[in-house]
Amino acid sequence: MSFSPLVERLMEAFRVLPSVGPKTAQRMAMHLLERDRDGGRRLVESLGVALEAVGYCQRCRTLTEEELCGICASPRRDDGVLCVVESPADQLAIEEAGGFRGRYFVLHGHLSPLDGIGPEDIGLDQLEARVAEAGVEEVILATNPTVEGEATAHYIAAQLAPLGVKLSRLAYGVPMGGELEYVDGGTLSRAFNGRLPFQGE
Amino acid sequence: MSFSPLVERLMEAFRVLPSVGPKTAQRMAMHLLERDRDGGRRLVESLGVALEAVGYCQRCRTLTEEELCGICASPRRDDGVLCVVESPADQLAIEEAGGFRGRYFVLHGHLSPLDGIGPEDIGLDQLEARVAEAGVEEVILATNPTVEGEATAHYIAAQLAPLGVKLSRLAYGVPMGGELEYVDGGTLSRAFNGRLPFQGE
Numbered sequence: 001m002s003f004s005p006l007v008e009r010l011m012e013a014f015r016v017l018p019s020v021g022p023k024t025a026q027r028m029a030m031h032l033l034e035r036d037r038d039g040g041r042r043l044v045e046s047l048g049v050a051l052e053a054v055g056y057c058q059r060c061r062t063l064t065e066e067e068l069c070g071i072c073a074s075p076r077r078d079d080g081v082l083c084v085v086e087s088p089a090d091q092l093a094i095e096e097a098g099g100f101r102g103r104y105f106v107l108h109g110h111l112s113p114l115d116g117i118g119p120e121d122i123g124l125d126q127l128e129a130r131v132a133e134a135g136v137e138e139v140i141l142a143t144n145p146t147v148e149g150e151a152t153a154h155y156i157a158a159q160l161a162p163l164g165v166k167l168s169r170l171a172y173g174v175p176m177g178g179e180l181e182y183v184d185g186g187t188l189s190r191a192f193n194g195r196l197p198f199q200g201e
Numbered sequence: 202m203s204f205s206p207l208v209e210r211l212m213e214a215f216r217v218l219p220s221v222g223p224k225t226a227q228r229m230a231m232h233l234l235e236r237d238r239d240g241g242r243r244l245v246e247s248l249g250v251a252l253e254a255v256g257y258c259q260r261c262r263t264l265t266e267e268e269l270c271g272i273c274a275s276p277r278r279d280d281g282v283l284c285v286v287e288s289p290a291d292q293l294a295i296e297e298a299g300g301f302r303g304r305y306f307v308l309h310g311h312l313s314p315l316d317g318i319g320p321e322d323i324g325l326d327q328l329e330a331r332v333a334e335a336g337v338e339e340v341i342l343a344t345n346p347t348v349e350g351e352a353t354a355h356y357i358a359a360q361l362a363p364l365g366v367k368l369s370r371l372a373y374g375v376p377m378g379g380e381l382e383y384v385d386g387g388t389l390s391r392a393f394n395g396r397l398p399f400q401g402e
Contacts, residue, residue: 004264006247006254007264016244033251037252040252046207046210050211051242054207
């Protein structure tokens, strides 16, 4: 025996969500059908509208329902510095950290030849055109410190070098508040090589 | 800065799902918007249809889009035994364990005066009427072995006693494959009190 066809189909549909297995999908379906149908309807409505209306910002490619996202539309950001990130989530993390007042460019992924993801798939032609525009003096390559992120950063650096723009990468080192004991070797050696002169508070 | 209004609204909507916090909701929204819009549309469609069409079986109250669920509609089940469970998930677990060939009655919860959930909210009047019908000889009270489940079982037992039907409760004891070391005291003492004469295989 199993649940009715529509319930089974709903459970199957929940599997599209990241890290949601059969048991979790069942719990989700049961919760909405048994205890929170209104919440379920709100989810249907919000997701339907978002899938319809949310697209990419024409300048930075982040997710937005407008032509230009809030940051690209803002006159109070510095056009001279462009921060390249892999995802809108990375962009949000940087914004929440505060301090950066420049613009962004979102790749929505990283180069991955094996998965057939090439330069055009992550908008590098658009990035080059953007940087070629007057105004961008520095490009901060803030792709993830992973093998793919590094490779993507190097590819972009090589691509933008001819434009004579200043290129930078986020600093590597031990995370604030972390314990050295739990920091991986690669990060530690990076932190040693990049050690800075001590400054008392 | 935050995401665009529609994206923020979508993230908020995902919070209705059980044990989904802000971070998970964000990951779900990003995943569907960035990598799997088709999957998202399937979820919208399946959830919308299920919320519309899935109701309660008129006989056992389990979730179904039909008037009668598969089990109630089946002529091959034993009308003499009625198993009362708290949820469709419990019913499925019992069906998957196999062996039980009777019918079911789903409470969709348990008595919980503090939350204002009384007998009528879990369909006990309907249950009484169902048992009063000719045919039901035994009612298995398979509510959860929790305080609320126990209380609900006792309430139902008292309610059905006048009908002179046989009432039973699932056996308590140590779970198969478990290690005594990790079994809680309450379960262990129940298992001791309910010990059975040894039968060699």
